[in-house]
Structures are given as structure tokens and as C-alpha cells.
Amino acid sequence: xxxxxxxxxxxxxxxxxxxxxxxxxxxxxxxxxxxxxxxxxxxxxxxxxxxxxxxxxxxxxxxxxxxxxxxxxxxxxxxxxxxxxxxxxxxxxxxxxxxxxxxxxxxxxxxxxxxxxxxxxxxxxxxxxxxxxxxxxxxxxxxxxxxxxxxxxxxxxxxxxxxxxxxxxxx
Amino acid sequence: xxxxxxxxxxxxxxxxxxxxxxxxxxxxxxxxxxxxxxxxxxxxxxxxxxxxxxxxxxxxxxxxxxxxxxxxxxxxxxxxxxxxxxxxxxxxxxxxxxxxxxxxxxxxxxxxxxxxxxxxxxxxxxxxxxxxxxxxxxxxxxxxxxxxxxxxxxxxxxxxxxxxxxxxxxxxxxxxxxxxxxxxxxxxxxxxxxxxxxxxxxxxxxxxxxxxxxxxxxxxxxxxxxxxxxxxxxxxxxxxxxxxxxxxxxxxxxxxxxxxxxxxxxxxxxxxxxxxxxxxxxxxxxxxxxxxxxxxxxxxxxxxxxxxxxxxxxxxxxxxxxxxxxxxxxxxxxxxxxxxxxxxxxxxxxxxxxxxxxxxxxxxxxxxxxxxxxxxxxxxxxxxxxxxxxxxxxxxxxxxxxxxxxxxxxxxxxxxxxxxxxxxxxxxxxxxxxxxxxxxxxxxxxxxxxxxxxxxxxxxxxxxxxxxxxxxxxxxxxxxxxxxxxxxxxxxxxxxxxxxxxxxxxxx
Numbered sequence: 001x002x003x004x005x006x007x008x009x010x011x012x013x014x015x016x017x018x019x020x021x022x023x024x025x026x027x028x029x030x031x032x033x034x035x036x037x038x039x040x041x042x043x044x045x046x047x048x049x050x051x052x053x054x055x056x057x058x059x060x061x062x063x064x065x066x067x068x069x070x071x072x073x074x075x076x077x078x079x080x081x082x083x084x085x086x087x088x089x090x091x092x093x094x095x096x097x098x099x100x101x102x103x104x105x106x107x108x109x110x111x112x113x114x115x116x117x118x119x120x121x122x123x124x125x126x127x128x129x130x131x132x133x134x135x136x137x138x139x140x141x142x143x144x145x146x147x148x149x150x151x152x153x154x155x156x157x158x159x160x161x162x163x164x165x166x167x168x169x170x171x
Numbered sequence: 172x173x174x175x176x177x178x179x180x181x182x183x184x185x186x187x188x189x190x191x192x193x194x195x196x197x198x199x200x201x202x203x204x205x206x207x208x209x210x211x212x213x214x215x216x217x218x219x220x221x222x223x224x225x226x227x228x229x230x231x232x233x234x235x236x237x238x239x240x241x242x243x244x245x246x247x248x249x250x251x252x253x254x255x256x257x258x259x260x261x262x263x264x265x266x267x268x269x270x271x272x273x274x275x276x277x278x279x280x281x282x283x284x285x286x287x288x289x290x291x292x293x294x295x296x297x298x299x300x301x302x303x304x305x306x307x308x309x310x311x312x313x314x315x316x317x318x319x320x321x322x323x324x325x326x327x328x329x330x331x332x333x334x335x336x337x338x339x340x341x342x343x344x345x346x347x348x349x350x351x352x353x354x355x356x357x358x359x360x361x362x363x364x365x366x367x368x369x370x371x372x373x374x375x376x377x378x379x380x381x382x383x384x385x386x387x388x389x390x391x392x393x394x395x396x397x398x399x400x401x402x403x404x405x406x407x408x409x410x411x412x413x414x415x416x417x418x419x420x421x422x423x424x425x426x427x428x429x430x431x432x433x434x435x436x437x438x439x440x441x442x443x444x445x446x447x448x449x450x451x452x453x454x455x456x457x458x459x460x461x462x463x464x465x466x467x468x469x470x471x472x473x474x475x476x477x478x479x480x481x482x483x484x485x486x487x488x489x490x491x492x493x494x495x496x497x498x499x500x501x502x503x504x505x506x507x508x509x510x511x512x513x514x515x516x517x518x519x520x521x522x523x524x525x526x527x528x529x530x531x532x533x534x535x536x537x538x539x540x541x542x543x544x545x546x547x548x549x550x551x552x553x554x555x556x557x558x559x560x561x562x563x564x565x566x567x568x569x570x571x572x573x574x575x576x577x578x579x580x581x582x583x584x585x586x587x588x589x590x591x592x593x594x595x596x597x598x599x600x601x602x603x604x605x606x607x608x609x610x611x612x613x614x615x616x617x618x619x620x621x622x623x624x625x626x627x628x629x630x631x632x633x634x635x636x637x638x639x640x641x642x643x644x645x646x647x648x649x650x651x652x653x654x655x656x657x658x659x660x661x662x663x664x665x666x667x668x669x670x671x672x673x674x675x676x677x678x679x
């Protein structure tokens with residue numbers, strides 16, 4: 001995934017048709033985006049790192065197009081902006097730790113490490129002895145999954161195409 | 172501050188509050204003024220869009236992710252006209268006799284009395300079993316897997332029961348937990364609240380009650396950026412009432428009472444919180460299924476409830492929710508998510524004990540804070556239930572199973588004989604896995620002793636004759652089943668108690 005600062009693009013709030021950027025009436029086939037008024041929680045650097053981390057959590061996110069990348073960041077911003085202040089602080093702190101903790105041992109930030117090392121660090125965090133560390137990692141994963149799988153176009157890509165009249169598909 | 176006055180004020184419009192409102196509504200004919208104050212909005216029918224993130228934000232507190240202090244448990248509950256009945260699945264099970272008589276054991280609370288009331292609401296809310304032609308493959312595979320169930324002791328078919336559900340003209344959108352887009356689910360937003368309003372009860376949406384004082388509440392009305400406007404203008408209100416009924420659910424009712432200056436000491440307030448904690452288990456089949464079309468929750472199995480304290484239910488959640496329910500990340504996670512149609516899901520719910528230290532408190536701003544630690548028996552039940560579910564999945568034809576308490580991300584079909592080794596308590600790591608809850612109970616438990624309970628068996632707060640509670644916070648312990656019918660039955664008792672004391676309460 002490339003580097004996109006939250007709110008730096010030209011996305012609008014309200015109803016969006018995934019391809020056309022034209023406001024459309026609501027329905028399950030249409031995409032939804034949070035309003036751009038969502039509170040900005042991460043600095044540009046932390047937002048860029050979150051986008052990078054997403055490529056390790058959901059590898060396909062590295063291939064997202066420009067619009068989908070912006071949507072990812074907009075959703076992440078929305079998700080974080082709605083959390084209590086202390087949790088927002090914890091997320092910022094946790095992102096910083098993930099990015100810079102490796103530097104104490106390797107003199108390189110997380111992104112500078114070989115990919116297998118990066119994954120090994122993430123596995124360590126997910127299985128850390130302290131529940132608070134594990135929960136912090138789960139929180140980051142959740143934001144990333146929300147930004148990725150919360151997009152209607154991506155849900156359709158994994159063949160989730162809901163219908164208000166699902167019983168018709170049972171016949 | 173805007174002044175208002177009513178006779179009976181009900182705070183909350185979910186299964187409890189709406190039931191009390193509808194039961195007391197005939198009093199409006201005699202000039203009794205009744206109002207329901209609901210924190211959330213009343214959404215228009217076309218605002219139920221089925222969009223996962225949008226509806227989570229519109230309906231749920233903290234978008235469905237209200238966390239305990241150790242961040243190992245996420246609660247889902249709704250603020251909207253109809254409360255959490257807007258977003259439940261509508262599964263309608265009566266509380267088992269042994270739970271009321273042996274576990275709750277509240278003197279004067281009779282299971283048969285609850286059943287009489289439960290039957291009333293089953294009829295009122297159109298509870299019935301779905302026709303077999305409307306059962307999708309995710310549900311049928313659970314039934315078939317249970318029928319072919321086998322463990323180390325050999326073949327042992329599990330008993331599967333069909334959920335009674337409260338839908339009318341269900342179109343099978345599968346979006347129950349986001350609010351039915353077809354208005355098929357018969358929650359209180361469709362049945363009890365409209366009935367109460369027709370008789371003269373006023374329902375005030377977008378109205379957050381801050382505190383309760385001596386026969387009044389302080390509340391704020393503020394437009395919620397969605398839904399219909401509140402019937403009251405934006406502003407801060409002081410609403411006086413002769414009787415107040417608190418029905419905000421097991422998180423917000425104890426919090427509201429704690430931040431209010433009540434004239435009594437209630438040592439049990441907020442305590443004995445239970446939540447029927449749940450894990451979603453996911454398996455991958457070799458072929459696409461018809462899994463997310465149709466009603467999502469048709470069958471359950473309670474064979475393990477008595478001995479091992481868990482039940483299994485069918486379920487089918489949405490892409491983001493499913494992704495976060497899987498432990499792990501990276502390529503193996505993506506491979507599981509790559510074709511949603513190949514997934515089968517089972518929900519495990521564990522009956523947790525009511526413990527005094529599992530409690531709702533409030534922070535400095537008066538917001539609810541959940542202190543909840545998982546007892547060992549709950550964690551043991553989670554481990555055992557994952558083994559059982561894995562066997563059901565494999566018996567149903569799954570090629571691999573994801574169990575969060577397993578030694579590896581996915582257990583292959585070829586490893587089905589090694590489940591006891593691969594799924595083990597040492598791999599169950601709180602914080603790593605996504606334990607959720609939608610069945611919150613306790614916090615204002617009913618009972619005879621003010622030292623260990625908050626209300627009497629009619630929901631009246633000990634020592635405060637004009638103050639009642641009518642929601643799941645009354646439960647002395649876990650209901651062990653989906654709780655909404657029991658909430659309505661208890662609320663029906665509360666309404667009966669208020670009617671019986673009507674002259675005294677309304678003359679005050």
C-alpha cells in the first residue's frame with residue numbers, strides 16, 4: 001500500500017458509488033464512506049506507518065488502487081476518531097512502539113527489517129506474555145481489517161454480495 | 172433548563188422499557204402522562220442500509236466495540252428507538268426452569284409465572300419456527316454435522332433444536348444484526364413502542380438522561396445526525412415524574428444509578444455482571460455454500476449446557492466482523508477470507524457465573540466502565556466448545572477449521588483426529604482472540620436482601636419507592652439462553668407492580 005495521509009485526498013462523505021464517485025441512493029450494493037469530518041487521530045507519519053503495517057496484516061492491501069487506499073485511511077480515521085481519548089492515545093503509542101522498538105536491537109525501524117523478521121515481530125506481539133500487548137495488537141489488526149474488509153468493493157471481491165432479498169437465492 | 176412534567180417516566184426503549192411502556196399505556200386513557208426517553212435516534216426505514224460499518228456506527232455504542240478495562244472483551248449494544256431489539260437476531264427462547272429455580276433462586280420469583288408472560292410476548296411478537304424451505308446451507312451443515320458428530324468415544328449424534336424467531340415476512344437479507352432492512356423482525360421498535368404511542372405514550376428520541384434526582388431526571392436532547400428529529404427540541408431538560416423506570420440495559424442502567432444522587436446505599440449496584448461471552452468459530456469448505464443469504468440463525472445445540480456450560484448456535488457474520496474474529500494475520504488469514512462463500516460459522520456462548528467483582532463502574536465523567544475477568548470455568552468451556560465445534564465442522568464436510576485456541580491457525584481435515592492435542596487451554600490467550608458479548612445481564616439484580624441485590628422481585632429499587640428497574644440488569648445471574656423474552660417477562664412483572672401501586676404512586 002502506498003502512502004496516503006488521512007483526509008489528504010478528494011473523497012467526500014455521504015453515499016458513494018464505488019466506481020463513479022457519484023452520490024447514489026443507499027442499498028447493499030453501494031459503498032459507504034464515513035464523513036470526512038471524522039476526527040484526525042494519527043499524525044502523517046503514524047498514518048503512513050499504519051498503511052505500511054496493513055500490508056503485513058492483509059497482504060492484498062499492497063495492491064489497492066488509489067481510491068481504495070484513500071477509503072482505507074478514511075475508515076481507519078473514522079474508527080479511531082470514535083474511540084475514547086485514552087484508547088486513541090494507546091493506539092498512537094502502540095503504533096510508535098511497533099515501528100521503533102526493533103531499532104533498539106537492530107538499529108532499523110520496523111519497515112527497514114526483512115519481511116520475515118517483520119512477521120516474526122508481529123507474531124511475538126500477538127502472542128506476547130502480557131494480555132495488554134496482545135490486546136493492543138488485536139486493536140491495530142481490527143482497525144486494519146475494518147479499513148480493508150469494510151469496503152463494499154473489497155467485500156464483493158471476496159464474493160460477499162448481499163441482497164435485501166436473500167431468500168430468492170435459496171431457491 | 173427546560174422544565175417538563177409527566178407521571179411515569181421510562182428511560183430506555185429496548186425489550187424492557189418498551190414492554191413497560193406498552194403495558195402501562197392504557198393508563199393514558201385516564202389522563203396519566205407517560206414518556207419514554209431514548210438516547211438513540213428513530214431511524215427511517217430507508218436508513219437500514221445493510222452496510223456493515225455504517226450501521227455499526229449508527230446503531231451501536233462505540234460502534235459495537237465497548238471494551239472492558241483489560242480490553243479482552245467487546246460488548247455490543249444499541250442506542251436507538253427499540254434499543255438492542257433493533258439489532259438482535261430475534262431468536263426467542265424461554266429461560267430454562269432450572270436456571271430460575273436452581274441458579275437464580277430468588278424467593279418469590281416463580282418460573283411458571285415467567286413462562287405465562289413469555290407465552291404472551293411470543294404471541295405478541297409473532298414467534299414461530301421458520302419453514303424448512305427458508306433454511307440456508309450454513310444452518311443445514313450445522314444440523315448435519317451434529318447428526319454425524321463423533322468424538323473419541325465414537326459416534327454420538329448431538330440434539331439440534333430449531334430456534335423460534337420473531338419475524339414476519341422475512342426476506343432473508345441476513346442483516347438482522349445491522350437492523351432489518353425489510354422491517355421483518357418484530358422488535359419493540361415494530362410492536363410494543365408503536366402500540367404504546369397509539370395509546371398516548373410519548374417517545375422522546377435523541378434524549379440522553381444524565382442523572383436521576385428526587386423524582387426527576389436531568390436529560391439532554393441533541394440531534395443524532397441520522398433518523399427522525401426528536402419530538403422535543405434540542406436542549407437541556409429537567410423532567411419531573413412521580414415514578415421513574417430505568418431500562419437502559421445492563422451497562423447503562425447501573426451507570427445511570429451510580430452517577431445519580433440516590434438517597435440509599437446500594438452495595439450490589441453494578442455488581443454481578445454476566446454477559447454470556449461468545450466466540451465465533453469459522454471453517455472453510457472446499458466449495459462455495461449458500462451461507463449469507465437467508466435467515467442467519469436457525470439451529471442451536473444445548474447438549475453441553477448442563478455439564479460444560481456452553482451452547483452452540485449457528486451464525487453468519489459480515490466480512491469485517493468475520494475477519495476480526497480470526498486470530499492471526501497475513502497470508503493464511505487472507506487465504507481463509509479469500510472466498511466468503513466457502514465459510515461456515517458457529518457461535519459458542521458460555522454461561523458465566525455472576526461474580527461481585529465483575530461489575531459496571533463509572534469514570535470521572537460518569538461514563539460506564541466494565542471490570543470483567545474471565546473465570547477459569549469460562550475459559551475451559553471456550554476450549555472444550557472449540558473441540559466440539561471443530562468436530563461438527565469436519566463432520567459437515569469442512570476442509571479446515573480455525574480455532575482461536577489451537578496450536579496453529581488452521582486445523583486441516585487430515586488432522587481431525589488430533590483435536591485434543593491441537594486445541595488446548597495453553598493456546599487460549601486473552602487479548603489475542605475476539606471474545607464478544609451481546610447478552611449483558613445483572614448489575615441491578617433483583618432479590619430480597621439489599622446487601623446483595625438492588626431491587627426487590629418487582630423491580631423496585633430497595634429504599635426508593637418511586638424508582639424501578641426493568642431490563643436485563645435485573646437478572647440475578649446468566650439466563651444461559653438468548654435473553655430478550657426473559658427481559659420482556661420481567662418487565663411485564665414490573666409494569667404489573669406499578670399498576671398495582673398505581674394510586675399510591677400517582678397520588679404522590
